[in-house]
Amino acid sequence: MQLTGSHTLAAPIEKVWQMLMDTDILAKIVPGVSRLEKTGENEFEAISEIKLGPVSGKFSGGLTLSDIVEPSTFTLNVSQNSKIGNADASIKINLLALDAQQTEISFEGEAKLSGLLARTGQRVLSGVANTLTKQFFTNFEEEIAS
Amino acid sequence: MSNKYIGKAVKRVEDKRFITGKGKYTDDMILPRQTYAYIIRSPYAHAQVKSIDISQALATEGVVAVFTGDDIAQSGINGVPAGWQVNFKNGDIMKEPPHPLLVGTGSTVKHVGDAVAVVIAESKEIAADAAELVEIDYEVFDAVVNPVEAVKEGAPLVHESAPNNIAFDWEIGNPKAEVDEAIANSHHVTSLEFVNQRMVPNPIEPRSAIGHYESSSDRYTLYTSTQNPHLIRLLMCAFVLGIPEHKVRVVGPDVGGGFGSKIFHYTEEALVTWCSKQIERPVKWTSERSEAFITDAHGRDHVTHAEMGFDKDGNVTALRIKTFANLGAYLSTFAPAVPTYLHGTLLQGLYTTPKIHLDMTCAFTHTNAVDAYRGAGRPEATYLLERLMDLAAHEMGVDPVELRLKNFIPPFDGVNQPGYQTQVALQYDSGNYHEVLRRGVAMLGYEEFRKAQAEAAQSNKLLGVGFSTYIEACGIAPSAVVGALGARAGLYEVGQVRVQPTGKVSVYTGAHSHGQGHETTFAQVVADKLGIPLEDVEIHHGDTETVAFGMGTYGSRSLAVGGSAIVKSLEKIIEKGAKIAAHKLEANEEDLTFADGKYTVNGTDKSVAFGDIALTAYVPHNYPAGLEPGLDFSSFYDPANFTYPYGCHIAVVEVDKETGKVSLKRFIAVDDVGNVINPMIVDGQIHGGLAQGIGQALLEGAIFDENGQLINGSYMDYCMPRADDLPMFELDRTETPCPHNPLGVKGAGEAGCIGSTPAVVNAVLDALWSGGFGHVKDILMPTTPERVWRAMNS
Amino acid sequence: MIPHSFDYKRASSVEEAIEILQNGSYAKVLGGGHSLVPALKLRLNAPETLVDVTRIESLKGITIEEGTLIIGAANTHHEIATSAEVQNSLSFLADGASAIGDVQVRNKGTIGGSIAHADPSADWPALLLAANAQIVIQGADGTKTVAAQDFFTGFFSTVLEESDIITQIRIPIPPAGTKSTYQKFVQPASRFAIVGCAAVKEPSGTTRVAFAGVSDYAFRDEAVESASSSGASVEEAASKAAEGVSIMSDHYASEDYRKHLAKVYARRALVEVS
Amino acid sequence: MEIKISVNVNGKNYVREVEPRTLLVHFLRDTLRLTGTHIGCDTSSCGACTIHVDGVAVKSCTMLAVQADGSSITTIEGLAQGAELHPLQEGFKECHGLQCGFCTPGMIMTAADLLAKNPNPSEAEIRHGLEGNFCRCTGYHNIVKAVQYAAEKMGTEISA
Known part of the structure; x- marks a missing residue:
C-alpha cells in the first residue's frame, strides 16, 4: 500500500519539526496511536487501536525514527502487530518552509500488510490510507491550533 | 447384446442423498471424543520463526494439546514429499525439499499460510480462542513471488538447497538448433509473451480431515476430503509418518468437488493423524475459506514467450517456447509432472507442426504450492497454441478457421490408420479434427456472425468470436511409461466385481467420485454387461478398507482406466459363469452365448439366467468339478496408452467499448470424448469445465503482492463465475472410439476447461480488432473490464 | 469462522437499546447483521455487547405521510425493493435496493444497518443522497433529524454517536414528472x-x-x-x-x-x- | 454466558442453550446435527449455507443462532413432504443440476425462495435469483434447467 500526501500547515518549520520530535505530540497526531513509550534513542513502543467501520483492532509494536536531518526530513518506521494481521510501514517525511509561518509537510512511503488484513481488506485499503492521511493532518492542525 | 443403459441419460443414483441433505462429507462427521484442531499459520511469506510461546494457550481450559514443529521434528518426521521426480536437463536430481507438517523454531516459513503450530481443544471455539494466545516471534525476510524474478541472480532464496530457486529445468521436442533454424527460415513468425495466471481451484467444500488413532488395535483411520484415498495412504504411511499401511485406513467420503486440488497429499492429513496418536483421541481439522486460499495448492502460473513460424502458404513450420513455471514454495504431489509431461507433450496440438521445442524452467517462490488444476498442463498448452493461431491469422490477414483447417492432422481411426506420432513423445489414438471444427462453425452461423460483427463495430458494443481447438492426453496412463517419466506410483486402476449369491452385484473401484457420477456411470456399464437391472448394482469407492487399491480420480481417467478394470473383471465373471452354465445346461462352454442376462446354448432356446449362475456359484451342490466356488473377481487394468479427447470451442462475446466489460453471449462446444456411456453426465462434465475455463479467461486469478501476500484471498475479492455471468451452453459431440480400451472411452472431465479459455480471450481480441484496435496483441487474463479498457486506450 | 465471545441483548424499544448502548461496554448495534457478522466471523472486530434492534416494532413499516416516504430503519432491502409505496413514489430506490448484494443479503440486511455502516461502496448512501433523504436519529439526548448530505462524514463514518439508533429514513416525494x-x-x-x-x-x-x-x-x-x-x-x-x-x-x-x-x-x- | 432459544426447525420445536456467538449454521450442524446445510466460505458469499428463516432465504452463516429465537426454520432436510420430493429436488435430479452435491442444498433453498416470489421466472431472472450461490461443478446450465423444471411442475400443480 503506497502512502503519499502533502499538506500545508500554518506554523514555522521549526515548530513543526519540534512537534514531530515530541513523543507526546506524535502520539496524539498519528492516527490510532494511543500510547507511545520511549524505549531507546528514537525508539518507541507503540500501542494503537484502529476502528474503521466493521473493523476494530488493537495493535502493538515498535516505532522508530531514522535518517533524521533537522529540520527537513526523517523516516518514520512503524511495525504494528495484531491478531488480524500486521502492518509494517516506512514513511519518509519532508518539511519545507514555504515562508516564515507556513510549512509544507509531505510524505511518501509504503505500508506492508500481512495476514487476514492483507487477504480480505483490499477493497477498502485505499480508503483506509486516505482516511488515515486526512486524520493525521487534521490532528496536526488541531495540535498546532491548541 | 442390446444395451439398456449404456449410451442413455440415466438419472444419477447418488443424487437422492445430496438433494435431501443426507450427503456425508468429512466435516459432517463428529466422532466420539472428537477434538478440534486450529492450525496457526504464518502471516509472512518468508520469515524465520524465532520463538514460539505456547504456555498461555496450553493453560486454557478445554485445550487438550498444543504442538509445534519442534514436537514433530523430535518424532523424526521429515515432511511431505512430491509424488513425481523430474530431473534437470543435465541429469542432476530434482531439488525436493520436504514440506514440514509444522515449521519449527529456527526454521523459515516459506509462504503465507505455512503452518507453525496446532492447538487441539474440546471445541472449535476453544481452539480458535486459545490459538490467539500462542505468541510467535518472526524475523521477516524479502520474498519472491514471480517465477521469472525468482530465478534471477540475487533473488531471495526459498530453499538453500535449490540455488537460484530452480527446482529443475526440462526440455522436450526436436533439437533446439533445428527449431531455431526453422523459425529463422519462416515466412512469417507470430510471437507472443503472455501469462497463464495463477488459479485458485476453490471446490466449494473446503478441505477437512479427521485423524483417529485407536490404541486398542493400534490402528489409524483418516477421513479426508480427497480425490484418491489410496495414494494418500501410500504417501502418508511410507514417506511421511512411517506407519505400516495395513494399520491405516483412509476414507474419502462424499467430497464436495476437487478439480485437482484434492488429489494431493496435504500436510494437514498427516498432522491430524499424528496428533491423534499423541492424544489418543480423534482430531478434526476443517479449513476455513480464507485458510483454503493460502493452503490449497493453486494451479497454472506460467510466464511464456512463444513463437510460431509459418511458410508463405500459411503452414506452420515451427514452434519455439520458453516458459517459466511457478511451483510455489514446496513440491506438491503432482507438481513436477504438470508443467512437463502433462504440458510439453501436448504442444503438437491438432497441428502437423514439424518442429517443436519447449524449454522449461520450474521455479520455487514464496507462494502456495502450484499443482494440477482441472486440465493440469494441457490448458496451458492449448492456451499457448490457440492464442498463437488466432493472432497469426489476424497478423497474416487470413481466416482463423481456414488457418486451422489447413494445419490439422488428417483424420485417422487408430485401427485402419496408425496413431499419429507427435514431435513431443505422444502417439495420438484416433481423431477427426476437421469435423469438430466444421460442426462448431456451422452451429455458430459464421457468415451471419461476421455481418453482425461488422455492424456492431460501428457501435459501443463490439462483437467478437474466438476459436479454439484442443487435444488432451487423458486416462493416465501406462505405468511403465509414467514410471520412466518419474512417477513414483503406478497409474493403473483396480476394479473388483463381487457377484452376491442372489445375483446382486457389488463393485469396488479405486476411482473416486466427487461429483463425476461414478455410482451411476459405472453401474450402467456393469448392468448392461451382465444384463441385470441397474438397481442390482452398487458402486463402492473411496475407502482403502473395502477397495483393494486405486489411484483415484483425476486426469479424466476414471472411466477409461477404472471402468476398463471393471470390464476386465466382468469378463472374468462371465467366463467363469459360462463354465457353471455349461455344467448346468449340459452343454459345451464354446456353444454358449451370454447376452441379456442369460447364457443360451447356441441355436436352442435352452438357457440359464445370470442369477441362477450366481446362486450356483455360492451353493455349489451341483457344480463343475475342479472349479472354485464363488463369483468375485478383481482386476488391475494398466492402459496401453493415454486417451486423446479433442474438440472445438467457440466463444462469442460483446465488449462494452466505454467500460471494457466483456459479456459472454454464446458458447459453442463440440467435443469428442470417445464413446459416451451417459450423455447427461458427459454434458454436465463439459458444462462445468467450460465454466471454469471461462472463469479463467474473464474473472479469476490469484494476485500476490511483492511481499507474498495473496491480496484477493476471499470470495469478496476472488471473482468466480456466478449464474448470471454465463449463458446456456450450446453443445454437440462426435464419437470417435478410443481404439485401445474396452469401452472405447476417452474422458470428459477436463475437456471443457481446456478448450474454453483461449476461445474466450480470442473472442475478446477479435472484438477489439473489429473495433479498430488491431494493434492489441494480448490482454492479461482475467480480461477484467479495466484491462480491456486499457488495451483499447493504449 | 468463530467470533470472539460477546453478550447479546435484544432490545424491545429504542429507549432500551440506547440504555444498553450507554452502559459503558464496547457495544455494537445489530441490525440485519450483514456487515457486522462477517467482520465478527473473521475476528476483525470484537465488541463486548451486541444490541439487536431488529425486533423493535417502531423501526419497521414503510408509509407515506404528507408527501414524505417514511422507511423504518429495520426494513430489509427486500422489503423496500418490493414495497408498493416505494415503487410508486421513488422507483429508483426500489431498483437500487434490488441491486444490493444478493437475494439472501437483501432478505436480511437492513437499510438502517447499511447506512450506519457507511461502506464507501454500499448502494444506500448514494441513493439517499440523491433522494435528498433525512435520517432520523434517536440518542441519549433525544431525537434529531439529519440530512443525508450531513449524515455521511467520511470513510465508514457518520454523525452517529455510539449510543445513537437510526429510527427512520424520511424522503420527500418529488413532484410529478420527476x-x-x-x-x-x-x-x-x-x-x-x-x-x-x-x-x-x-x-x-x-x-x-x-x-x-x-x-x-x-x-x-x-x-x-x-x-x-x-x-x-x-x-x-x-x-x-x-x-x-x-x-x-x-x-x-x-x-x-x-x-x-x-x-x-x-x-x-x-x-x-x- | 449461554442464552436459551427456542426454534422450530422443519416442523419440530427445539429449546437449546447457545453461546451468543454461535452462528446459526453451527447450531444447525453441530447442535441439531442437521448437516445438509453446508459451509463453503467465511465472507457470506457462497450461499452453501442458505436456509429459510420465517419463509425467506438467508445465509445461516451470517446469522447468530440467538437471532433466530422464536423463528421457524426450514433446511434442506425439511423440504420434502415425507417421501415426496419437492419439485426443486426432483428438478435437480431430473436435469442433472448437481454434481458433487455440496452447493446443492443452498442452491435449492435459494431457488425455492425465488419461485415463491416469482413462480414463472425467465432464464435471466433465474440466473439473477441465484447470484448469491456459487456452484463450481455444473456451470449453472443444468441448475437453470432444474429451476425451470420445478417452476413448470409447480405451475401445473397449482393450476390442476
Whole structure:
C-alpha cells in the first residue's frame, strides 16, 4: 500500500519539526496511536487501536525514527502487530518552509500488510490510507491550533 | 447384446442423498471424543520463526494439546514429499525439499499460510480462542513471488538447497538448433509473451480431515476430503509418518468437488493423524475459506514467450517456447509432472507442426504450492497454441478457421490408420479434427456472425468470436511409461466385481467420485454387461478398507482406466459363469452365448439366467468339478496408452467499448470424448469445465503482492463465475472410439476447461480488432473490464 | 469462522437499546447483521455487547405521510425493493435496493444497518443522497433529524454517536414528472459497486447526482448537478463527474479507471433521467 | 454466558442453550446435527449455507443462532413432504443440476425462495435469483434447467 500526501500547515518549520520530535505530540497526531513509550534513542513502543467501520483492532509494536536531518526530513518506521494481521510501514517525511509561518509537510512511503488484513481488506485499503492521511493532518492542525 | 443403459441419460443414483441433505462429507462427521484442531499459520511469506510461546494457550481450559514443529521434528518426521521426480536437463536430481507438517523454531516459513503450530481443544471455539494466545516471534525476510524474478541472480532464496530457486529445468521436442533454424527460415513468425495466471481451484467444500488413532488395535483411520484415498495412504504411511499401511485406513467420503486440488497429499492429513496418536483421541481439522486460499495448492502460473513460424502458404513450420513455471514454495504431489509431461507433450496440438521445442524452467517462490488444476498442463498448452493461431491469422490477414483447417492432422481411426506420432513423445489414438471444427462453425452461423460483427463495430458494443481447438492426453496412463517419466506410483486402476449369491452385484473401484457420477456411470456399464437391472448394482469407492487399491480420480481417467478394470473383471465373471452354465445346461462352454442376462446354448432356446449362475456359484451342490466356488473377481487394468479427447470451442462475446466489460453471449462446444456411456453426465462434465475455463479467461486469478501476500484471498475479492455471468451452453459431440480400451472411452472431465479459455480471450481480441484496435496483441487474463479498457486506450 | 465471545441483548424499544448502548461496554448495534457478522466471523472486530434492534416494532413499516416516504430503519432491502409505496413514489430506490448484494443479503440486511455502516461502496448512501433523504436519529439526548448530505462524514463514518439508533429514513416525494435512476457497475465477487450513480431530475430541471464506490464515502457531485440543472448537455455535465475528490483504487479498478467509469455512469444516469 | 432459544426447525420445536456467538449454521450442524446445510466460505458469499428463516432465504452463516429465537426454520432436510420430493429436488435430479452435491442444498433453498416470489421466472431472472450461490461443478446450465423444471411442475400443480 503506497502512502503519499502533502499538506500545508500554518506554523514555522521549526515548530513543526519540534512537534514531530515530541513523543507526546506524535502520539496524539498519528492516527490510532494511543500510547507511545520511549524505549531507546528514537525508539518507541507503540500501542494503537484502529476502528474503521466493521473493523476494530488493537495493535502493538515498535516505532522508530531514522535518517533524521533537522529540520527537513526523517523516516518514520512503524511495525504494528495484531491478531488480524500486521502492518509494517516506512514513511519518509519532508518539511519545507514555504515562508516564515507556513510549512509544507509531505510524505511518501509504503505500508506492508500481512495476514487476514492483507487477504480480505483490499477493497477498502485505499480508503483506509486516505482516511488515515486526512486524520493525521487534521490532528496536526488541531495540535498546532491548541 | 442390446444395451439398456449404456449410451442413455440415466438419472444419477447418488443424487437422492445430496438433494435431501443426507450427503456425508468429512466435516459432517463428529466422532466420539472428537477434538478440534486450529492450525496457526504464518502471516509472512518468508520469515524465520524465532520463538514460539505456547504456555498461555496450553493453560486454557478445554485445550487438550498444543504442538509445534519442534514436537514433530523430535518424532523424526521429515515432511511431505512430491509424488513425481523430474530431473534437470543435465541429469542432476530434482531439488525436493520436504514440506514440514509444522515449521519449527529456527526454521523459515516459506509462504503465507505455512503452518507453525496446532492447538487441539474440546471445541472449535476453544481452539480458535486459545490459538490467539500462542505468541510467535518472526524475523521477516524479502520474498519472491514471480517465477521469472525468482530465478534471477540475487533473488531471495526459498530453499538453500535449490540455488537460484530452480527446482529443475526440462526440455522436450526436436533439437533446439533445428527449431531455431526453422523459425529463422519462416515466412512469417507470430510471437507472443503472455501469462497463464495463477488459479485458485476453490471446490466449494473446503478441505477437512479427521485423524483417529485407536490404541486398542493400534490402528489409524483418516477421513479426508480427497480425490484418491489410496495414494494418500501410500504417501502418508511410507514417506511421511512411517506407519505400516495395513494399520491405516483412509476414507474419502462424499467430497464436495476437487478439480485437482484434492488429489494431493496435504500436510494437514498427516498432522491430524499424528496428533491423534499423541492424544489418543480423534482430531478434526476443517479449513476455513480464507485458510483454503493460502493452503490449497493453486494451479497454472506460467510466464511464456512463444513463437510460431509459418511458410508463405500459411503452414506452420515451427514452434519455439520458453516458459517459466511457478511451483510455489514446496513440491506438491503432482507438481513436477504438470508443467512437463502433462504440458510439453501436448504442444503438437491438432497441428502437423514439424518442429517443436519447449524449454522449461520450474521455479520455487514464496507462494502456495502450484499443482494440477482441472486440465493440469494441457490448458496451458492449448492456451499457448490457440492464442498463437488466432493472432497469426489476424497478423497474416487470413481466416482463423481456414488457418486451422489447413494445419490439422488428417483424420485417422487408430485401427485402419496408425496413431499419429507427435514431435513431443505422444502417439495420438484416433481423431477427426476437421469435423469438430466444421460442426462448431456451422452451429455458430459464421457468415451471419461476421455481418453482425461488422455492424456492431460501428457501435459501443463490439462483437467478437474466438476459436479454439484442443487435444488432451487423458486416462493416465501406462505405468511403465509414467514410471520412466518419474512417477513414483503406478497409474493403473483396480476394479473388483463381487457377484452376491442372489445375483446382486457389488463393485469396488479405486476411482473416486466427487461429483463425476461414478455410482451411476459405472453401474450402467456393469448392468448392461451382465444384463441385470441397474438397481442390482452398487458402486463402492473411496475407502482403502473395502477397495483393494486405486489411484483415484483425476486426469479424466476414471472411466477409461477404472471402468476398463471393471470390464476386465466382468469378463472374468462371465467366463467363469459360462463354465457353471455349461455344467448346468449340459452343454459345451464354446456353444454358449451370454447376452441379456442369460447364457443360451447356441441355436436352442435352452438357457440359464445370470442369477441362477450366481446362486450356483455360492451353493455349489451341483457344480463343475475342479472349479472354485464363488463369483468375485478383481482386476488391475494398466492402459496401453493415454486417451486423446479433442474438440472445438467457440466463444462469442460483446465488449462494452466505454467500460471494457466483456459479456459472454454464446458458447459453442463440440467435443469428442470417445464413446459416451451417459450423455447427461458427459454434458454436465463439459458444462462445468467450460465454466471454469471461462472463469479463467474473464474473472479469476490469484494476485500476490511483492511481499507474498495473496491480496484477493476471499470470495469478496476472488471473482468466480456466478449464474448470471454465463449463458446456456450450446453443445454437440462426435464419437470417435478410443481404439485401445474396452469401452472405447476417452474422458470428459477436463475437456471443457481446456478448450474454453483461449476461445474466450480470442473472442475478446477479435472484438477489439473489429473495433479498430488491431494493434492489441494480448490482454492479461482475467480480461477484467479495466484491462480491456486499457488495451483499447493504449 | 468463530467470533470472539460477546453478550447479546435484544432490545424491545429504542429507549432500551440506547440504555444498553450507554452502559459503558464496547457495544455494537445489530441490525440485519450483514456487515457486522462477517467482520465478527473473521475476528476483525470484537465488541463486548451486541444490541439487536431488529425486533423493535417502531423501526419497521414503510408509509407515506404528507408527501414524505417514511422507511423504518429495520426494513430489509427486500422489503423496500418490493414495497408498493416505494415503487410508486421513488422507483429508483426500489431498483437500487434490488441491486444490493444478493437475494439472501437483501432478505436480511437492513437499510438502517447499511447506512450506519457507511461502506464507501454500499448502494444506500448514494441513493439517499440523491433522494435528498433525512435520517432520523434517536440518542441519549433525544431525537434529531439529519440530512443525508450531513449524515455521511467520511470513510465508514457518520454523525452517529455510539449510543445513537437510526429510527427512520424520511424522503420527500418529488413532484410529478420527476425522473430517477440508479446505474451500477458491480464488482463481480463482492457485488459492491465499483461505481454506483444515483440521479434524480425534477421537472424544474433541478438535478441531484450522487456516487457510491468512487470515493472514501458516498457524495453528491455538485459539479455534475449544477451543470445539468443549468441546462448543460448530458455529455458536458457527465464529463465533470468525480473531479476533485479522492478516488478509491483496488486490484479490480484503479483510480483513473474508476474516475473514467464515474463519468460513463454519470452520463448513463443522466440519459435515463433526461 | 449461554442464552436459551427456542426454534422450530422443519416442523419440530427445539429449546437449546447457545453461546451468543454461535452462528446459526453451527447450531444447525453441530447442535441439531442437521448437516445438509453446508459451509463453503467465511465472507457470506457462497450461499452453501442458505436456509429459510420465517419463509425467506438467508445465509445461516451470517446469522447468530440467538437471532433466530422464536423463528421457524426450514433446511434442506425439511423440504420434502415425507417421501415426496419437492419439485426443486426432483428438478435437480431430473436435469442433472448437481454434481458433487455440496452447493446443492443452498442452491435449492435459494431457488425455492425465488419461485415463491416469482413462480414463472425467465432464464435471466433465474440466473439473477441465484447470484448469491456459487456452484463450481455444473456451470449453472443444468441448475437453470432444474429451476425451470420445478417452476413448470409447480405451475401445473397449482393450476390442476
